[in-house]
Amino acid sequence: MRPSFIKNFTLEQLEDWVRSLGEKSFRARQLFNHLYARNVVSWSQCTDLSLAFRKQLEFSAHLDALFVSGIDEAPDGARKYLFRLHDGNFIESVLIPDPPRCTLCVSSQVGCALGCKFCLTGSMGLKRNLETAEIVDQVCHALRDPVLGNQVNSLVFMGMGEPLANYDEVLRAIRIITDSNGLMFSHRRVTLSTVGLVPLMGRLGSETPVNLAVSVHAADDELRNELMPINRKYPLSELMRACREYPLAPRKRITFEYILLDGVNDSPKQAKDLVRLLEGARAKVNLIPFNPHPGSVYRTPREERVLDFQDVLRKANLTAIIRKSRGNEISAACGQLAAIGAGN
Ligand code: SAH
Numbered sequence: 082m083r084p085s086f087i088k089n090f091t092l093e094q095l096e097d098w099v100r101s102l103g104e105k106s107f108r109a110r111q112l113f114n115h116l117y118a119r120n121v122v123s124w125s126q127c128t129d130l131s132l133a134f135r136k137q138l139e140f141s142a143h144l145d146a147l148f149v150s151g152i153d154e155a156p157d158g159a160r161k162y163l164f165r166l167h168d169g170n171f172i173e174s175v176l177i178p179d180p181p182r183c184t185l186c187v188s189s190q191v192g193c194a195l196g197c198k199f200c201l202t203g204s205m206g207l208k209r210n211l212e213t214a215e216i217v218d219q220v221c222h223a224l225r226d227p228v229l230g231n232q233v234n235s236l237v238f239m240g241m242g243e244p245l246a247n248y249d250e251v252l253r254a255i256r257i258i259t260d261s262n263g264l265m266f267s268h269r270r271v272t273l274s275t276v277g278l279v280p281l282m283g284r285l286g287s288e289t290p291v292n293l294a295v296s297v298h299a300a301d302d303e304l305r306n307e308l309m310p311i312n313r314k315y316p317l318s319e320l321m322r323a324c325r326e327y328p329l330a331p332r333k334r335i336t337f338e339y340i341l342l343d344g345v346n347d348s349p350k351q352a353k354d355l356v357r358l359l360e361g362a363r364a365k366v367n368l369i370p371f372n373p374h375p376g377s378v379y380r381t382p383r384e385e386r387v388l389d390f391q392d393v394l395r396k397a398n399l400t401a402i403i404r405k406s407r408g409n410e411i412s413a414a415c416g417q418l419a420a421i422g423a424g425n
């Protein structure tokens with residue numbers, strides 16, 4: 082049997098596991114402290130555990146679920162990590178300093194099955210889901226980065242993959258990341274971005290209070306069908322119903338992400354359609370000018386066009402922020418993560 086990744090376990094699960102090894106359950110809390118508060122790199126650092134138990138851990142549990150294969154730094158300070166997984170696959174995470182925020186963008190799958198037309202990850206197809214430990218370890222590794230590691234204070238599930246398509250592993254990772262004995266991130270500093278897998282949105286809202294971002298990108302079904310094949314399964318009317326019913330704490334809103342594609346979805350009329358679509362939802366909008374990548378048929382709109390689009394939303398009293406692209410020079414911006422051919 083392959084040893085388990087120790088970072089797959091929530092604290093409760095670790096208690097059961099530790100007991101199954103013949104140890105007292107309080108050892109689990111001690112272990113959690115080593116894994117997350119101390120972020121140890123080897124079992125030998127856990128000197129308060131008996132030598133016999135450490136030997137047993139070495140034999141039955143992997144401490145690392147992934148390995149750093151490379152780090153790129155962009156002129157704007159964004160850092161991209163290339164991680165090698167146990168089976169030889171690769172994934173990427175990106176750390177974006179934007180004081181007072183320093184945000185780590187994590188991956189939830191190797192590739193993605195949903196095939197959005199503008200997204201490089203989508204063009205890879207889905208290789209496999211990540212395990213909980215492979216998600217959590219992206220955070221552990223970034224926290225150890227000597228350059229920015231001690232500044233990481235927020236997390237977004239906006240890297241490779243559709244997090245709700247890997248629901249159980251992602252939810253377990255969120256539990257560990259936000260556990261006060263684990264990585265101790267406040268729920269307010271964790272955001273999950275989805276294309277809108279409607280049945281799972283309801284579940285997410287009932288199981289965790291993390292922030293929700295919804296990739297909308299078009300306000301009419303015809304265009305959204307073309308850009309995002311998932312819209313054929315969950316059209317805008319169903320998506321918006323799920324958004325209106327989503328449980329939100331007072332003053333919280335759903336972030337709607339809207340990529341601006343030149344001449345495709347960026348006209349003032351389409352901005353008005355977006356205003357109409359979002360009526361009745363507690364919404365704010367992030368406008369993301371398209372990040373180009375090799376082989377893509379889309380282009381980034383001129384700045385003036387982006388500002389005009391934003392203006393329409395603002396005049397309708399919607400909060401609309403233009404997300405400037407970060408890490409473009411190292412292909413670390415949204416939708417540019419692919420890790421294709423890594424390690425060759
Ligand atoms: N699968 C999820 C989360 C990962 S993608 C989702 O789609 O929401 C994170 C964000 O990057 C999404 O809003 C996605 O639409 C956007 N994105 C994808 N490709 C992009 C590109 N080339 N330029 C700008 N944003 C892009």
Ligand code: SF4
Nearest residue numbers: 193196197200203242
């Ligand atoms: Fe998958 Fe998100 Fe890319 Fe669409 S935008 S292909 S859902 S990662």
